[in-house]
Amino acid sequence: MSTLTVPAAPAHPRQARWTFLLHRWALLVWAVLVVVIGGLLLWTAGPLADEEERAWHRVDMCRRLSRCVVDMGSYSGTYTLLTYAMMLLPFVVAAWAGAALTARELESGTALMAWTQGVTPVRWLAVRLALPAAVLTAGATLLVALHRFAWGAIEDRPDRRPAWWAPFTFHANGPTIVIACLTALAVGTLTGLLVRRTLAALGISVAASALLLGGAHWLMPRLWTPVTEVAPFRDGYPSLFDGVEIGHGMVTRGGAHVPTPDCTATTMESCVRLYERDGGTGYFNTFHPASHYWPLQLTTSAVLLVVTVLLTAASFAVLRRRTG
Numbered sequence: 001m002s003t004l005t006v007p008a009a010p011a012h013p014r015q016a017r018w019t020f021l022l023h024r025w026a027l028l029v030w031a032v033l034v035v036v037i038g039g040l041l042l043w044t045a046g047p048l049a050d051e052e053e054r055a056w057h058r059v060d061m062c063r064r065l066s067r068c069v070v071d072m073g074s075y076s077g078t079y080t081l082l083t084y085a086m087m088l089l090p091f092v093v094a095a096w097a098g099a100a101l102t103a104r105e106l107e108s109g110t111a112l113m114a115w116t117q118g119v120t121p122v123r124w125l126a127v128r129l130a131l132p133a134a135v136l137t138a139g140a141t142l143l144v145a146l147h148r149f150a151w152g153a154i155e156d157r158p159d160r161r162p163a164w165w166a167p168f169t170f171h172a173n174g175p176t177i178v179i180a181c182l183t184a185l186a187v188g189t190l191t192g193l194l195v196r197r198t199l200a201a202l203g204i205s206v207a208a209s210a211l212l213l214g215g216a217h218w219l220m221p222r223l224w225t226p227v228t229e230v231a232p233f234r235d236g237y238p239s240l241f242d243g244v245e246i247g248h249g250m251v252t253r254g255g256a257h258v259p260t261p262d263c264t265a266t267t268m269e270s271c272v273r274l275y276e277r278d279g280g281t282g283y284f285n286t287f288h289p290a291s292h293y294w295p296l297q298l299t300t301s302a303v304l305l306v307v308t309v310l311l312t313a314a315s316f317a318v319l320r321r322r323t324g
Helices: 015-022 024-061 075-108 110-115 121-154 167-172 176-195 198-222 268-277 290-323
Strands: 227-232 244-252 280-288
Touching: 024 075, 024 121, 075 110, 075 121, 075 167, 075 176, 075 198, 110 121, 121 167, 121 176, 121 290, 167 176, 167 290, 176 198, 176 290, 198 244, 198 290, 268 280
Parallel strands: none
Antiparallel strands: 227 280, 244 280
16 A cells, blocks of 8 residues: 655644534534433432332332332333443444544545645544544533432432442443543544544444453453452352452362352252362352442543553554555
């Protein structure tokens, strides 16, 4: 492939305005998404949460009845739907960045025209990354704050709201979803520069973002030292379903932690006798408790931020190589 040489020229003072006009529909769509999701989160935190509270009070009052039907309202379903919507935002960003931000302008020749009319390729790319990054950060941060507000709206019954460690709730409640949007922006930008075909860049950007974000979620519990609790057989597994679980099993007389043997007995007492015959003394559970929420959030965000910086640097390197 031949290298395109672009003469050095002073930066165009209206490049930011041109970028805004070129992608104003994308900005409008993002604004609508933030307003709609944010408004629904406020509705969930207000009227729907109050409805949920009243429903649980009615449940408490009618527990003595043999039959009791209570409408629990729409809080849980609406909260879940909005949480899913927030988790899809990085993939929307990746699709747009890969298809429209870079690939379409390279495929149509718009970028080349800008480079020959007083805008250096580096500034062209810098503006196209800086403006969306600022808008994405502001919008996603607002949604995270509103999501936490909706999640905590039924704090009087924390056992009835989604667990803090549930994967989608965990990310939608903290900065990882904000950094994930920036990572998706960097993925789409680099993909567009490499592929330079709109539809192909769209699909590859979404797939690459799914791999990166899925990998970050898999790595998340391994970025901080977990807690291990031990309990005798009669007490069951300690702190089970109280946090991000790493693993659980049986403790042996020698202190080793091994998987709990399979047991086909009809009673738990029979299983315990089997475990004790195999040298077991109790159960263990290795997990991250609620106090690890922010360490897990911040370490995962840091990893994603490093990946974003590397992808951004790679985008500039690819652009320099192709433009000379």
